[in-house]
Amino acid sequence: MMIMAFFGTSSTESLPEEDIAKAQDYLSRFFSDVGVSAPGSVSRSSLDSFEDGLRKMQEFFGIGVTGQLDSQTLDVMSRRRCGVSDVARYGYFDNQPKWDKKEITYRVTDYTAAMSQNEVDGALAKALRLYSDVTPLQFRQIHTGPADLMVMFKAKSHGDFFPFDGPNGTLAHAFSPGEGHGGDTHFDEDEIWTLTSSGTNLFLVAAHEFGHALGLAHSQVQSALMFPTYQYVVTDGYHLPEDDRLGIQALYGIRGTAPEPTVNPGPMPQPVPDPIPEPVPDRCSSDLVLDxxxxxxxxxxxxxxxxxxxxxxxxxxxxxxxxxxxxxxxxxxxxxxxxxxxxxxxxxxxxxxxxxxxxxxxxxxxxxxxxxxxxxxxxxxxxxxxxxxxxxxxxxxxxxxxxxxxxxxxxxxxxxxxxxxxxxxxxxxxxxxxxxxxxxxxxxxxxxxxxxxxxxxxxxxxxxxxxxxx
CATH class of the missing domain: 2.110.10.10 (Hemopexin-like domain)
Structure with a gap:
């Protein structure tokens, strides 16, 4: 995410190349299933591709779908936001990954210098309670060893191929549930993290990113927690908005509900031996050679x-x-x-x-x-x-x-x-x-x-x- 100058023109081709390049970068990062070659003298098809990307982005944010890099589009692109792509189906990551257990552990490996450790721990715990209040999930903080959600505050390049961009751009990002880096949540240490409306409110950003770490993608509902751009709201007494609550409950169920009893169950089926699976390549082998x-x-x-x-x-x-x-x-x-x-x-x-x-x-x-x-x-x-x-x-x-x-x-x-x-x-x-x-x-x-x-x-x-x- 980048801060861009605003221009009132409705013609993409008349904008400075620098602004078109910045818009191309935005579309490549956050709408990555759309062709976003920058327009220019190369071909008409590259301009069409760029405009298609703009239309996709404009449709997602509910602004005028013009296919042009107009002032309203630039305004949306200038907002502080989450670093996760906006392209996903039905508000979930592809294939709807989720944790297959009820207790999720988390650990902070690197704290921010802007807040005390107790303040950070409190904000993260409060953010996770939004989800445990409405689902059967429980969260437990640990201080050594690997956790399901590994949390860190780091600036610029921090080892995941997606460096942060400095203040007031991409605030944080998180991985969907899974092995390895799955669930890991990273915050940009170049931001000024706070518990108030000044700076960047850690509780709100953490609640959003933990939504990703639990399996939610971005929502097109502007009042939703999972809307991609940062928007401050009063945090006292804050509860998950309906769109987010329905999404997380669809993945993990509703807190306090039990499965329906089986009525008149039939005879137990005879066990069938599992087929012998064919060997699957180990993606995490240090000897992995790609074809x-x-x-x-x-x-x-x-x-x-x-x-x-x-x-x-x-x-x-x-x-x-x-x-x-x-x-x-x-x-x-x-x-x-x-x-x-x-x-x-x-x-x-x-x-x-x-x-x-x-x-x-x-x-x-x-x-x-x-x-x-x-x-x-x-x-x-x-x-x-x-x-x-x-x-x-x-x-x-x-x-x-x-x-x-x-x-x-x-x-x-x-x-x-x-x-x-x-x-x-x-x-x-x-x-x-x-x-x-x-x-x-x-x-x-x-x-x-x-x-x-x-x-x-x-x-x-x-x-x-x-x-x-x-």
């Missing part, structure tokens, strides 16, 4: 064997599914990439063939042989592929070499293949994807974050560090 990875519709997909992990945002948890459920007819992929635009296209490669996919539907006439892309006959498998948005080039990695494909001219660039190590300081690449302006290249269990515009390595880390593992 492929890509950002598709602003969602990260990581492929291994017959499965893929999907992470829509860094707080929505990790989902694992069979590849065949996503793309019927494809069991495994060696490389995958998205060519974004008005009609986004995904290319999935396995062995000597590739598929073209739009809206998760394989297009007629596929698979086709790799030679149709311009590969020589000796290339029987692609290890990794990534499309670079800024250049409209796709890089294909094969053993210790790589090719560059010009998507505008539909042909391989001259002068390729080249040795990977000469340009990327790696001997081979197993998976590759672009995310938030950086190139990520996996080799074995390690991954390199690469600034390809400046031609330098930023850092290296394990593949599993994307997977919400503690």
């Amino acid at each position: 492929a990875a890509s950002s598709i519709h602003n969602t990260l997909y990581f492929f291994k064997d017959n499965y893929y992990w999907r992470r829509r945002s860094f707080w929505d948890g990790i989902r694992i599914r069979k590849i065949q459920i996503l793309w019927p007819g494809i069991n495994k992929v060696d490389a995958v990439y998205e060519i974004s635009g008005r009609h986004s296209t995904v290319i999935a490669i396995e062995g000597k063939v590739y598929w073209k996919i739009r809206r998760h539907t394989i297009q007629p006439g596929y698979p086709k042989p790799l030679r149709n892309l311009g590969f020589p006959s000796y290339v029987r498998r692609v290890d990794a592929a990534v499309h670079l948005i800024y250049s409209s080039k796709t890089l294909y990695f094969v053993n210790n070499m790589y090719w560059s494909y010009n998507e505008r001219r539909n042909r391989m660039d001259p002068g390729y293949p080249k040795y990977i190590y000469r340009d990327f300081s790696l001997s081979r690449v197993d998976a590759a994807f672009e995310y938030r302006g950086y190139l990520y290249l996996s080799s074995g269990s390690m991954q390199m974050e690469y600034d390809y515009k400046r031609g330098r390595v930023i850092r290296s880390f394990f593949n599993y560090q994307w997977m919400n593992c503690s």
